[in-house]
Amino acid sequence: MDNKYLNLDVRSLHTFLIIMETGSITAAANQLNITQSAVSHGVEKLRGIFQDQLFLRAGRGIKPTPRAEQLFTELKPLLANISALTQSTEFNPAEADIHWTVAANDFQRDIVLPAFYNRVSRQVKRFSLDVIPSEVPPTELLRNGEVDLVISPIPPDAPDILQKQLFTTQVACFYDGNARKPPKTKEDYLEANYISLTFTAGRRRAGENPIMEKIEKKIILRVSNFAGIASFIGGSELLAIVPDMLIDTSLSDCSVIEFPFGAPKLTIYSLWHQRYQNDAEHQWLRSQLFENS
16 A cells, blocks of 8 residues: 555645745745745645656746646545634634635626625625636535635536525516517417527426427527626517526626516525535525525
């Protein structure tokens, strides 16, 4: 059995991650507040253990080897788990300096996150929030620790990803009332052309709703987010069958009517990795998020 892993130490591995993130020995030393020679010593130790150069000179900088890139992907969530072992289970919001990254599309972002941000900001010492776009559940982002939470209508089938329902919404029919009349009959709906979202293509299950199946075939335009729907509906005869809550956000300038054919409700979930299930800070932040639901 190869026991080289027994020579690994967390400090050297943490230094390696900082080098990968900063792309520089000097920048890593500055961030860690240690000397460049100490950083280089840690790299040399890892080179011997992993039998790889890890970093090669490229002009005045360095470039990671393929082995280093593989190690970075595997070590980042591992060290995050180790770090969690040393964190106190006590959490005092008034003293907390929190940075969170949430993945959500523009609809979920606008409906959920403004109230969440304001609520948390009033209770903690400092709260910074990064919101990155999300079309489908980025399971690997959660596993790698690149995001703290995902808001999505499509929970993944993964045992290590936990979920809780945030809210449920109906769909409605949106259109430009200055460019066309509202559809009134089944024939009106089936003769119209539609705009929808890129990530919904092919996701409707056969037999789910006969009318929606036929409408799916009349989609002639797909965009990556809900804001794009508003841009294309304006001045056109296109229809969009999307969540009715959009009348309060990106589709506020559109006309809207109830969709009469019993389309299924849309359920939105919050998703997080199991490593954070019992983390006191994460638990508190989730409770603030669920307060809206």
